[in-house]
Every structure is written in C-alpha cells, then in structure tokens.
Amino acid sequence: MDAETTVNADSTARPAVPALAPTGLTPAGLAPAEPAAADGAGDGSGALAVTQPPTIYDVARAAGVSIASVSRVLNGRRNPRPETRDRVLQAVAELGFVPDGAARALSVRLKEVAGVIIRLPWTSRNPEDLFADEEDSLQFPDMINRGVAEAAQRRGFDILVRSVDLDEHDPGGRTLALARKSDGLLVHDRVLDPDQLEWLGRQVPVVTLAAVATPLTVNVRSDNAAGMRDLARHLLHDHGYRTISYIGGHIDSPDSIARFEALAAEVASAGATLLDRACWQGDYTAGGGARVINNLLDRRTDLPRAIVCANDQTAIGVLYALERHGVRVPDDVAVTGFDDIPVARHLQTQLTTVRQRIRELGATAFEVLYSMINRETPASRDVVLPTTLICRRSCGCAGGDPS
Amino acid sequence: MDAETTVNADSTARPAVPALAPTGLTPAGLAPAEPAAADGAGDGSGALAVTQPPTIYDVARAAGVSIASVSRVLNGRRNPRPETRDRVLQAVAELGFVPDGAARALSVRLKEVAGVIIRLPWTSRNPEDLFADEEDSLQFPDMINRGVAEAAQRRGFDILVRSVDLDEHDPGGRTLALARKSDGLLVHDRVLDPDQLEWLGRQVPVVTLAAVATPLTVNVRSDNAAGMRDLARHLLHDHGYRTISYIGGHIDSPDSIARFEALAAEVASAGATLLDRACWQGDYTAGGGARVINNLLDRRTDLPRAIVCANDQTAIGVLYALERHGVRVPDDVAVTGFDDIPVARHLQTQLTTVRQRIRELGATAFEVLYSMINRETPASRDVVLPTTLICRRSCGCAGGDPS
DNA sequence: GACACCCCGGTAAGCGCTTACCGCTTGCCG
DNA sequence: CGGCAAGCGGTAAGCGCTTACCGGGGTGTC
Numbered sequence: 001m002d003a004e005t006t007v008n009a010d011s012t013a014r015p016a017v018p019a020l021a022p023t024g025l026t027p028a029g030l031a032p033a034e035p036a037a038a039d040g041a042g043d044g045s046g047a048l049a050v051t052q053p054p055t056i057y058d059v060a061r062a063a064g065v066s067i068a069s070v071s072r073v074l075n076g077r078r079n080p081r082p083e084t085r086d087r088v089l090q091a092v093a094e095l096g097f098v099p100d101g102a103a104r105a106l107s108v109r110l111k112e113v114a115g116v117i118i119r120l121p122w123t124s125r126n127p128e129d130l131f132a133d134e135e136d137s138l139q140f141p142d143m144i145n146r147g148v149a150e151a152a153q154r155r156g157f158d159i160l161v162r163s164v165d166l167d168e169h170d171p172g173g174r175t176l177a178l179a180r181k182s183d184g185l186l187v188h189d190r191v192l193d194p195d196q197l198e199w200l201g202r203q204v205p206v207v208t209l210a211a212v213a214t215p216l217t218v219n220v221r222s223d224n225a226a227g228m229r230d231l232a233r234h235l236l237h238d239h240g241y242r243t244i245s246y247i248g249g250h251i252d253s254p255d256s257i258a259r260f261e262a263l264a265a266e267v268a269s270a271g272a273t274l275l276d277r278a279c280w281q282g283d284y285t286a287g288g289g290a291r292v293i294n295n296l297l298d299r300r301t302d303l304p305r306a307i308v309c310a311n312d313q314t315a316i317g318v319l320y321a322l323e324r325h326g327v328r329v330p331d332d333v334a335v336t337g338f339d340d341i342p343v344a345r346h347l348q349t350q351l352t353t354v355r356q357r358i359r360e361l362g363a364t365a366f367e368v369l370y371s372m373i374n375r376e377t378p379a380s381r382d383v384v385l386p387t388t389l390i391c392r393r394s395c396g397c398a399g400g401d402p403s
Numbered sequence: 404m405d406a407e408t409t410v411n412a413d414s415t416a417r418p419a420v421p422a423l424a425p426t427g428l429t430p431a432g433l434a435p436a437e438p439a440a441a442d443g444a445g446d447g448s449g450a451l452a453v454t455q456p457p458t459i460y461d462v463a464r465a466a467g468v469s470i471a472s473v474s475r476v477l478n479g480r481r482n483p484r485p486e487t488r489d490r491v492l493q494a495v496a497e498l499g500f501v502p503d504g505a506a507r508a509l510s511v512r513l514k515e516v517a518g519v520i521i522r523l524p525w526t527s528r529n530p531e532d533l534f535a536d537e538e539d540s541l542q543f544p545d546m547i548n549r550g551v552a553e554a555a556q557r558r559g560f561d562i563l564v565r566s567v568d569l570d571e572h573d574p575g576g577r578t579l580a581l582a583r584k585s586d587g588l589l590v591h592d593r594v595l596d597p598d599q600l601e602w603l604g605r606q607v608p609v610v611t612l613a614a615v616a617t618p619l620t621v622n623v624r625s626d627n628a629a630g631m632r633d634l635a636r637h638l639l640h641d642h643g644y645r646t647i648s649y650i651g652g653h654i655d656s657p658d659s660i661a662r663f664e665a666l667a668a669e670v671a672s673a674g675a676t677l678l679d680r681a682c683w684q685g686d687y688t689a690g691g692g693a694r695v696i697n698n699l700l701d702r703r704t705d706l707p708r709a710i711v712c713a714n715d716q717t718a719i720g721v722l723y724a725l726e727r728h729g730v731r732v733p734d735d736v737a738v739t740g741f742d743d744i745p746v747a748r749h750l751q752t753q754l755t756t757v758r759q760r761i762r763e764l765g766a767t768a769f770e771v772l773y774s775m776i777n778r779e780t781p782a783s784r785d786v787v788l789p790t791t792l793i794c795r796r797s798c799g800c801a802g803g804d805p806s
Numbered sequence: 807g808a809c810a811c812c813c814c815g816g817t818a819a820g821c822g823c824t825t826a827c828c829g830c831t832t833g834c835c836g
Numbered sequence: 837c838g839g840c841a842a843g844c845g846g847t848a849a850g851c852g853c854t855t856a857c858c859g860g861g862g863t864g865t866c
Contacts (some may be wrong), residue, residue, distance in 0.1 A: 053583065053606045055822060066846050071824055081844065096606065098576075101584035102514055103822035105505035106851045113563070113584070142545060149564060158584060160516070160561045161552060173501075181504035181516070181561060203456045203499065316749065346719070348751050392443065457831050458852060474854055481855095484814065506852035509821045 037235045054095040063091035074099065114152055114369060115182035116145060116161045117175055139357065140339055141188050144209060147362025155370055157183075164191050179204045184369045186362075187211070191248060205372035208364050210255045213381040218372065220365040220383040224258035227354035228385030231308070232266035232335060234310050234389060239396050241305040242336060245275035245294050247318065249284040249310035256284075256310045258373060260339060263308055275304050282314045289317025297325045303333050306395070312337035315351055319394070323348070330396040340390050352395035355388040391395065406737050414648060449773060456470055457498040466494035477502065517555055517772060518585035519548060519564045520578055522594045543714065544591050544760065547612060550765025551589060558773055560586075567594050582607045587772045589615035589765075590614070593653060608775035610768050613658045616784040621775065623768040623786045627661035630757035631792030634711070634739060635669035642799050644708040644737060648678035650695050650721065652687040652713035659687075659713045666711055678707050685717045692720030700728045704735050709798070715747050718754055722797070726751070733799040755798035758791040 040072060060067040065084060073080050073088040080088075091097070105111040118141050145161065152159050160180045175192065179185050187197065194214055200206050201216030205240040235241045246263055249256035266281035267274040279295065282288035289309060296303065309315040315337035320328055329335050331348050340355035364385060368378050391397040464469040476483050476491040482743060483491075494500070508514040548564065555562050565581045578595065582588050587608035590600065592726040597617055603609050604619030616622040638644050649666055653661035670677040682698065685691035692712060699706065714720040718740035719783050725732055732738050732752045740747060743758035767788060771781055 056824095057822080067823080068825075068847080069845060072845090075824075077825080078844070084845080096579065096602070098579045098583045099824095100509075100822055102505045102508035103851090104824080106503075106509050106821090106853085107823045107825085109851070111505055149566060153566070158563045158565055158581065160563055162561055163552060163556070176499065176501045178561065180501045199499070202454055257729055343746055343749055346746055346749055346751075348749075459854095470853080471817080471855075472815060475815090478854075481814070487815080497838080502854095503852055506821090507854080509823085509851090510853045510855085512821070 004009065053100070054097045056097070056099065057093055059088065059091045059097045062095060063087040074186050076213070110373075111181070111183050112155075112157045113182040114148070114157050114159050114366060115178040115185045116148060116159050116188070117178065117185060117191050118145070118161060118163050118188045121305055140313075143341070143358040144188070144362040144365075147359030147364075148366045149362075150196075150359065151363035151366035151370075155366075157366075157370070165293065176203070180316050183373045184215055186365055186369055187217075189255065190253060201202060205369055207369040207372070209361065209365055210253075212254050218368050218378050218381045218383065220361060220368060221255070221385070222356040222361060223384050223387050224255055225262040227356070227389070228259045228262035228308075229266055230387070230389040231338075231352075232263050234272075234391065235306050235308070235334065235336070235395060236266060236270040236272055239334065240308075242272045243275065243304040244272060244301045244306045245304045247280050247282040247289055247307060247314050249282060249314070251281060253284070253310075259310060273304075282310060282317075284311050284313055286313050286317030286320065289314035290321040291317070293318050293321035293325070297327075298323070302388060303327065306334040306336070308336050311339060312339045312341045312351060312353055315353070315394070316343065316347065319347060319351070334396050335394045337394075340388075344390075347394075349394045350392035351393045352397065353390050355390045356388075357385050361385055456503070457500045459500070459502065461498055462500045463490065465498060466490040477641070495505060513776075514586050515558075515560045516583070516585040517560050517562050517769060518581040518588045519551060519562050519591070520581065520588060520594050521548070521564060521566050521591045526545070543716075543744060546744070546761040547591070547765040547768075550767075551760030551769045552765075553762065554766035554769035554773075555601070558769075560769075560773070562589075578603065579606070586776045589768055589772055590620075592658065593656060610772040612764065612768055613656075615657050621771050621781050621784045621786065623764060623771060624658070624760040624788070626763060626787050626790050627658055628665040630741070630759070631662045631665035631711075632794070633667055633790075633792040634741075634755075634757050635666050635673075637676055637794065637797060638709050638711070638737065638739070639669060639673040642709075642737065645675045645749055646678065646707040647675060647709045648683050648707040650683050650685040650710060650712045650717050652685060652690055652717070654684060656687070656713075662713060676707075684721075685713060687714050687716055687745045689716050689720030689723065692717035693724040694720075696721050696724035696728070700724075700730075705728065709737040709739070711739050713741060715742045715744045715756055718756070719746065719750065722750060722752055722754070733797055737799050738797045741795075747793075748795070750797075752797045753795035755795045755800065756793050758793045760783055760788050760790075764788055 056067045056070050059070045061072065064083075065088060069080060069084055070088050070092075072078050073085050074092070102110070105113075145159070149159050160178060160182050162174070164174060175185070175187075175196070179200065184205075184207070187200075187206060187208045189208070189210040192200070194212075197206060197208065197211075197217050198214050201214060206217040208217055208219045211219050232244075235244065244263070244267055246260050248260060264274055275371065280292055282292055307315075307318055309318055315335055318335050319329060322333060322335070327333055335349075335351070337351045337353035338356075339358070340353045341358075342351055344351040364383060368383060371378055377387045459470045459473050462473045466473065466487075468491060472483060472487055473491050473495075475481050476488050477495070504514070508516075548562070552562050563581060563585050564575070568575055578590075578599070582603065585607075587610070588603065588610045590603075590609060592611070592613040595603070597615075600609060600611065600620050601617050602615075604617060609620040611620055611622045613624045614622050635647075638647065647670055647783070648665070649663050651663060667677055683695055685695055710718075710721055712721055718738050721738050722732060725738070727738060730736055738752075738754070740754045740756035741759075742761070744761075745757045747754040747756055767786060771786060774781055
C-alpha cells in the first residue's frame with residue numbers, strides 16, 4: 001500500500017481545519033492518463049481532480065453535430081434521425097458527458113432540488129446533558145427526511161438539507177438562500193414562525209411538516225387527535241388507569257398541543273383525572289423527560305398511574321429517570337410515547353406508543369411540494385395521515401414484541 | 404396476545420400518491436394579501452406560490468443603478484461608494500432579493516454544494532427481516548452526514564444527499580448526475596467499486612469514507628487497528644477471556660477487514676484462540692448478527708467466551724439472539740460492538756464498544772473535499788482519526804454508563 | 807493650469823444549457 | 837415531373853449572474 005497515512009492524533013483539533021500532515025508529495029503514477037477522445041480544455045494541473053468535465057460543445061464536436069442536436073437527443077425532443085442519435089449517444093458515452101446541473105437549471109428554470117429545513121439538533125453546546133449526544137442525534141426528523149428523499153428520487157429530485165440554529169439571528173435569510181438553491185422548501189416544525197413562512201411562501205413553494213398551514217403554505221401532519229384518542233382509551237378503559245399526566249413537547253408545538261387536547265378530552269369524558277400540566281413541561285428530548293421526573297421525585301410528588309409523553313424521546317428519558325429512582329414500569333407507573341421510533345423497541349421496557357407513518361409523512365410532503373412546484377394548486381392545505389396504536393410492555397400490556 | 408393493536412386501519416394507501424384529505428374548504432380569508440413593497444413582475448396567477456422571486460435586474464432598477472453595481476455591492480468587490488451601497492442594500496432588503504443559485508453557480512463555476520452518496524438503507528424490500536425497519540433506519544452513515552453538513556455549513560456549502568441502491572444497474576451514471584449538481588463528492592463505503600471511483604475522480608473531486616484511497620481520490624477513516632487493539636487487549640488481559648470470535652461486516656469492507664486483522668493479531672500474541680471465521684459472517688446489520696447466533700445455537704455449537712462484532716448494529720442483533728436462547732451476557736458470553744452509536748447505551752445490556760468520532764469523520768471528510776474543490780493538493784490521501792474504547796456492561800465490566 | 811492617475815459605474819461578454827425559429831432536404835402526391 | 841408538406845439540423849437568443857474592460861470625472865502633482 002503506497003498511500004501516505006496520517007494519524008490525526010491531536011484530537012483536540014479545532015474541527016474546522018483537518019490537521020493534514022504537510023507531506024507535500026505528489027502521488028507518483030498520476031500521469032493525467034487521458035484515455036482518448038476528450039480533448040476538452042484540459043488545464044494540465046497536477047491536482048487530484050484533473051480534467052474539466054466535458055461540455056455539450058465537446059460532445060457536439062466529437063459527434064460532428066451542433067449542440068442543439070446533442071441537447072435534443074439527450075432530452076428526447078423532436079425525434080432525431082437514428083444516425084444522429086447514435087453518433088451523439090456514442091460521443092456522450094465516450095466522454096462520459098452529463099449536463100451541468102446549474103446550466104440546465106438556469107435554462108429550464110428548474111433545479112430539481114428540494115430544500116429541507118430542519119432544526120439544528122447537534123446540540124454540542126450543552127455537553128452537560130446526559131443525553132446530549134444521543135437523543136439529539138437522529139430520530140424523528142431524520143426518518144421524515146428519508147421519506148422525503150425517497151419520494152424525491154422517484155421524481156428525479158435531490159434534497160438539499162439545511163439545519164438552522166434556533167437562536168440564529170436571521171433564520172429567514174439563511175433560509176431564503178437555501179430557497180434560491182432549490183425549487184421549493186420543506187420546513188420542519190419550529191424552525192420558522194408564521195410570518196416568516198408567509199413571507200417565504202410568497203417567493204417559493206413551501207410545505208411545512210407537523211406545523212399549521214398558512215394561506216400560502218401547505219402543511220402535512222399525522223392525525224394526532226385520533227392517535228392520542230386511541231391511546232387514551234386504551235389506558236383508560238383497557239387498563240382502567242384513573243390518573244394520568246402529560247409531558248408536553250415544546251410549549252408551542254402544534255403536535256404537542258393537539259395531542260394534549262385529545263388526551264384531555266378523553267380523560268374528561270372518562271371521568272378520570274388529568275394532573276395539572278404546569279410542571280410537566282418537556283421539550284421533546286429525553287433529557288427533558290428525565291428532568292421532569294427527577295424534579296417531581298426530588299420533591300416527593302406522587303406520580304400518576306400513567307404518564308403520557310409527547311413523543312418517544314421524552315418517554316425514553318422518563319423511563320430512564322424512573323428506573324434510577326426504583327419506580328417500576330409498568331407495575332407502578334405506565335409510560336407511553338408517541339412516534340414509534342426504532343429505539344422504542346430496544347428499551348429495557350419496550351415502549352407502548354402511537355405509530356406515525358413517518359416516512360410516508362415525508363414522502364407525502366414531498367409529493368405535495370412537487371405538485372406546487374409544477375404550479376398545481378393542491379387539493380388541501382392541511383394533509384393528515386393516519387396513526388396506529390402500538391401496545392408493548394410499558395403501558396402494562398403483556399407483550400414483548402411479536403412482529 | 405394483545406400487542407400491536409391496529410386502530411386507524413383505513414389507509415392501505417400506496418405511498419406514491421398522497422391521500423389528500425378532500426376537505427376542499429378553501430379558507431375564508433385567502434385574499435392574496437399583497438402587502439406592499441414588491442412590485443416584481445407579478446403574474447397574477449391564483450396558485451399558491453405567487454410572485455416570481457426578484458432578479459438582480461429588479462434590484463438594479465429599484466436602486467437606480469446597473470446590475471454590475473448590485474453584484475459588486477453584494478459580493479463586496481471594489482468597494483462601492485457608500486451612497487451606492489446604501490441604495491442597493493435598501494433595494495435588496497425591500498425586495499428580499501437573494502441571487503439565484505443556479506445562475507451564480509454557472510457564472511462563478513462553483514455551486515457551493517457537496518454531493519453525498521450513501522448506500523440505500525431503506526430496505527423495505529426485505530420485510531421478513533425482524534430488524535428491517537429499525538436497523539436499516541438511521542445510524543452510522545447518518546451521523547457521519549451530520550458531521551459533513553455541519554462542516555459544510557461553515558463554508559457556506561450545502562449537501563445534496565443521494566442514496567443508491569446496491570443492485571442498481573448503473574450506479575455510476577446516477578452518481579455522475581449527482582456530481583454535476585455539486586462541486587465534489589463524498590462517497591460512503593461500499594457504494595462504488597474502485598474502478599468507478601477512479602473514473603469519477605477524473606471528473607470531480609472525490610473523498611471516500613471508510614474505504615481505501617485511489618490515486619485520484621482521498622479516503623477518511625477511523626483508526627480501526629488501534630481501536631480494535633485496545634478492545635482486544637481489554638478482553639484478553641483485563642478480563643482474561645481465552646476464546647474469542649469475530650462477526651464480520653460485509654466481506655469486502657475495509658473497515659471490517661482491518662478490525663479483524665487487528666483482533667487476530669492481538670489474540671495470537673496473547674496465545675488465545677480465535678474461532679474460525681467462516682460461519683461468523685455478518686453484514687453490519689442486527690439481522691445479520693442475530694442470524695449468525697441463531698444458526699450457531701441451532702446447531703448446538705459451543706460459544707466462545709467473547710463475541711467481538713464488526714459494529715454495534717451487529718452486536719445488537721447478537722444480544723437479542725443470545726437473550727432469546729437464554730444465554731446470559733456478559734456472564735456466559737461477552738459481546739462487544741464498534742462505533743458507539745447512540746442506541747448502544749439503551750440496550751438492556753449496555754454495550755461495550757469502540758467509539759469512533761463519527762461526526763468528526765464527516766467533518767474532516769468535508770474539509771478535505773473542500774480543499775480539493777479549491778484545487779489544493781491534499782497532504783495525505785489517507786486520513787485517519789483516533790478511536791476510544793468505551794467499557795460498559797456487555798464485556799463483563801461493572802459499569803452502567805460513567806459518562 | 808495641465809496632465810497623469812485613481813475611483814467607481816456602466817456596458818457587455820460570457821458561464822453551459824435549452825429551445826424558438828429558420829431553412830434545407832427529402833418524400834409524396836397530383 | 838413539379839410543388840408542397842413534413843422532418844430535421846443549425847443558429848442564436850436567452851436563463852440570471854459575475855467580472856473584465858472602458859470611460860468619465862475628481863484629485864494630486866509639477
């Protein structure tokens with residue numbers, strides 16, 4: 001093996017600049033082994049990426065036709081003569097030509113790129129937090145993105161993902177910049193306020209996820225109300241729990257609010273007790289869930305029979321905190337989540353939760369965006385996807401996981 | 404058993420077409436409340452995204468200057484007169500102008516986009532697999548991408564992520580297409596073979612992750628050898644285990660091979676026994692790990708004292724399978740992983756593993772790519788990042804998690 | 807007071823691609 | 837065998853931006 005190896009031992013390295021050892025040796029057998037054909041305006045530099053990619057002019061020249069013909073062949077317009085087509089195709093193959101994205105985008109006014117804006121989760125700025133580097137890793141939004149990417153691919157789109165820091169001075173600006181690199185925007189919850197969305201929606205197609213629709217934007221979400229209703233009834237009627245509390249997500253999260261309201265309604269109509277919500281405020285993270293429980297138990301507050309969490313992450317934190325205090329789940333307290341993220345199954349106490357069709361959420365959002373990009377007017381500005389109750393151990397059901 | 408209660412059964416929906424709830428109610432106050440300012444070439448369409456975004460010409464007109472001046476102000480060239488600058492800036496602010504990415508890219512020959520190629524993990528095509536929808540969700544590569552995105556952002560780049568299906572007819576083609584939408588490519592392991600990489604590297608800067616360098620591409624990886632050495636010594640000397648086996652990742656994975664070799668070397672020099680590798684072939688997934696164990700136990704093979712897995716995912720599957728067979732970890736058999744993905748901590752038996760600086764891996768890879776895009780010749784074509792041994796319960800150490 | 811110089815704004819030439827438009831060729835029909 | 841239509845290739849005009857180049861007016865200098 002001839003490649004020089006650098007062990008980056010000084011691991012305290014400022015992450016910005018990689019500590020590349022200054023070897024400076026230019027790899028030996030790096031003759032610009034230009035295979036054939038291409039005569040492109042090569043610039044004989046000794047750098048790693050050697051040749052400029054061929055342009056449509058190179059292809060035209062190689063095939064002995066005009067650039068228009070090349071373009072037509074490539075785009076299947078106007079049915080060129082077979083001979084022409086073959087010549088072009090061969091030249092294309094020889095040169096490995098692929099049209100430049102920017103040039104094409106400029107010309108057809110379509111970039112085939114969807115921008116995705118996600119809230120910055122890489123909270124390295126709170127290293128104290130026990131869960132910092134894990135919960136904040138990848139979960140719900142990432143799975144949505146998977147769905148988005150999948151759907152996008154089917155349409156020949158790629159997705160450009162940008163995380164914005166919540167306390168950024170100018171989320172709108174950075175967002176708009178992303179917008180101008182794409183044909184439309186998919187905005188995750190809680191990164192932009194309604195005004196900004198409104199404003200953005202004026203310039204580009206915008207679809208929000210798990211938020212609320214504005215006059216110019218479309219929203220895609222799960223059926224929180226139905227999901228929570230199912231869960232609540234299960235706890236209230238199947239298990240007969242009479243005291244329940246809810247650990248919310250972010251205070252202004254539409255999802256969290258909708259879930260709470262559905263829960264409250266069911267609890268009320270069952271004549272059970274819903275503990276006051278004030279000190280039960282989480283933030284969608286495991287750390288938040290654990291904090292709530294720790295606070296409560298430190299103050300020797302009585303726990304309800306069941307704790308309903310705004311999402312699975314929160315529930316994970318809750319389970320963790322309860323365990324540390326020796327509270328048994330589900331025997332002493334039942335705990336439930338929402339989302340059904342993958343980890344939910346690996347917990348010591350497998351988590352009862354409400355499954356959202358997360359990937360489908362993303363896929364749907366993309367499809368809606370796609371239609372907007374094509375200047376169609378979507379049928380609905382508030383698209384709702386169904387949910388499924390998943391009973392596992394943490395609510396008191398027998399189950400391991402049968403699936 | 405009452406598990407997995409399905410409630411909201413209504414949608415067998417094909418994922419392609421979103422089931423738009425036919426609400427049909429067009430919200431009352433939906434007047435295209437055009438507030439002020441913008442006069443842009445409005446096209447009075449009734450669609451959702453109304454106005455074409457302003458161009459540099461609009462700004463120039465509004466500010467009463469030429470487009471060149473606008474561009475200069477925006478790009479900080481040639482220090483324009485304060486008055487000019489102010490006029491332009493104000494017009495920009497009023498119109499909310501942001502330059503079109505494609506046009507800018509075409510002009511400066513820089514897209515400020517890095518392409519990331521990842522192997523398609525959304526294996527919905529193997530629904531039999533117990534772990535299908537979870538392991539194949541998001542883990543190691545996703546975290547790398549986080550690091551990439553983070554570093555990219557610092558340089559004003561965005562990342563374009565493309566998953567390619569392994570058994571795709573033409574990964575090279577789809578990949579090249581991505582390449583022409585970006586300035587350079589970051590290629591995860593096992594999506595392209597060396598020839599394709601070589602070929603690609605001729606046209607655009609390419610950095611591979613956890614692979615091997617080629618004459619035209621640079622590789623970034625963790626120090627597998629050192630990490631595995633530490634782990635092996637811990638098992639051999641601190642715990643005194645004498646029989647060990649290794650469950651590999653994909654057979655041709657450079658990471659897996661390097662880990663195996665380091666392990667083998669340590670085992671040999673300690674005079675312990677490394678069980679034959681043949682039937683211990685995994686595939687980096689939990690399903691693969693579980694399968695190995697199940698096969699073994701079905702055939703009543705004796706287990707070694709310690710099972711070293713190529714990665715955490717595999718270890719998760721192994722733990723799961725062992726548990727089902729009533730084998731106690733770590734009392735009967737010790738199990739270890741590699742990577743230290745977040746879940747590793749949430750397992751019933753917390754996983755001893757080797758931590759890679761996953762995000763840093765991505766960040767470094769981007770920085771290398773960035774330098775290549777700037778036509779610098781990287782100092783090293785094989786960049787190696789350090790690793791850390793993380794002892795938890797599954798190897799036989801006392802711990803919960805000390806961190 | 808004239809000349810050289812500098813500063814800054816405008817004009818215009820691309821960047822690589824698509825496509826409207828034009829005109830030549832060929833085929834067909836009368 | 838002539839005329840017309842259809843088919844196909846080429847030419848050129850952008851898409852929205854950056855920037856080299858040019859030219860006009862204000863300064864500095866003998």
